[in-house]
Ligand code: HEC
């Protein structure tokens with residue numbers, strides 16, 4: 001703990017230095033275009049920049065426009081009517097807070113490339129994919145506003161993401177809107193760029209091309225129709241709106257933390273192949289190849305023994321990490337029961353609670369029931385041998401590959417976001433029942449939740 005505190009204050013100090021040195025040119029905040037856009041027809045680059053500016057303004061003068069609802073659209077208008085999503089003064093305030101407190105790591109454009117970024121591991125989030133890891137929503141969904149508030153208030157333990165627990169509520173709300181703006185802008189840029197590539201052939205061969213050649217080549221390429229911006233803006237705005245309706249609430253009430261529950265969790269840790277990524281001692285494994293994350297960086301299964309869960313250590317946080325997986329990373333969702341063996345959704349939920357207790361015991365540094373784990377692994381290997389010929393139909397729920405396959409292959413990471421799901425995938429059906437949630441309906445301000453049970457302590461503030 002001491003060590004952790006020391007590390008985070010170090011990161012903070014480093015960041016303040018960076019921010020301080022940036023102060024002299026404070027007024028000069030600008031948005032940078034994606035680097036991979038340079039390969040596109042110059043006119044597409046210009047059109048994309050103009051489209052982004054129409055919806056999101058400039059860094060100096062941000063705005064957040066969305067397509068007006070259908071009933072407000074004038075008939076036969078050449079271009080869709082846009083309306084203000086967030087008040088401009090509020091956004092400018094969010095920009096100021098962000099520039100002062102966040103851009104040193106996350107970058108002015110939200111690309112995760114602030115001046116401090118090269119020194120940080122894990123890297124600051126690049127918001128432009130529209131993907132966030134520590135959400136209360138199903139895999140593939142956007143975070144809820146509360147999720148963003150929570151990570152900003154409490155930080156991400158074990159990473160350089162600091163805790164802003166003393167930020168005023170006004171600053172917090174403004175910076176959240178600004179992060180959503182940067183994320184929406186970045187996702188729109190990415191999606192329109194993909195469209196220009198796949199549908200318009202906008203990516204040119206620029207190798208040793210003279211300006212004349214490029215000008216000639218781009219004549220063949222159709223313009224980006226403004227309707228594309230409207231479509232993509234609608235898509236992105238809808239995906240944020242949907243997040244509010246799909247909160248993951250545990251399907252069954254939280255079970256008590258007991259030794260039996262921990263042992264059952266240890267067996268599930270083997271049966272669902274968690275140990276193949278996280279190691280039989282939960283230490284993770286920096287060597288084991290679990291693939292890349294959607295940002296293109298090598299992913300590592302978390303070392304649970306550090307005691308620092310990036311997404312929070314309340315039981316409900318851990319439940320959600322296991323149930324929904326971790327967006328943008330190889331950590332799969334385990335929501336789907338193994339129907340082939342007759343497992344029900346409710347049984348799966350109970351298994352997840354056992355896993356929560358098992359993970360909690362590791363996080364709290366309790367001795368592992370290593371005999372239970374080793375026994376379960378021997379059992380698993382024996383079953384594998386007796387299964388003479390694995391049938392194609394043997395792998396049940398396709399949504400939770402690592403949970404179900406009997407191979408050592410980590411699941412393929414989700415492919416980069418081009419076709420990112422509009423609707424939540426099947427695992428992510430909003431839980432039908434409003435079950436006794438393991439959290440209070442209004443989440444208390446982050447870091448201050450004092451649930452009276454084994455995993456409640458969020459640790460000291462940084
Ligand atoms: C010292 C560097 C640093 C500063 C300053 C910083 N962050 Fe972060 N932030 C990070 C890192 C690193 C991560 C990634 C953590 C991870 O991947 O586990 C992160 C992640 C995030 C996430 C993503 C959470 C998720 O669920 O994926 C959000 C949102 C965020 N930061 C917002 C902010 C805001 C807002 C500020 C300013 C008020 C800020 N950060 C300041 C380093 C920083």
Ligand code: HEC
Nearest residue numbers: 272274277299300301302309310311312329331402410411
């Ligand atoms: C395919 C490999 C893989 C499998 C299988 C896997 N995980 Fe993970 N897990 C990961 C990766 C990668 C991360 C780190 C994600 C990140 O934050 O970047 C992770 C992170 C975690 C975390 C940390 C969350 C936090 O807040 O920091 C927990 C807890 C966890 N996994 C539990 C489990 C459990 C329980 C299972 C089995 C039911 C499991 N994992 C199966 C790859 C895997």
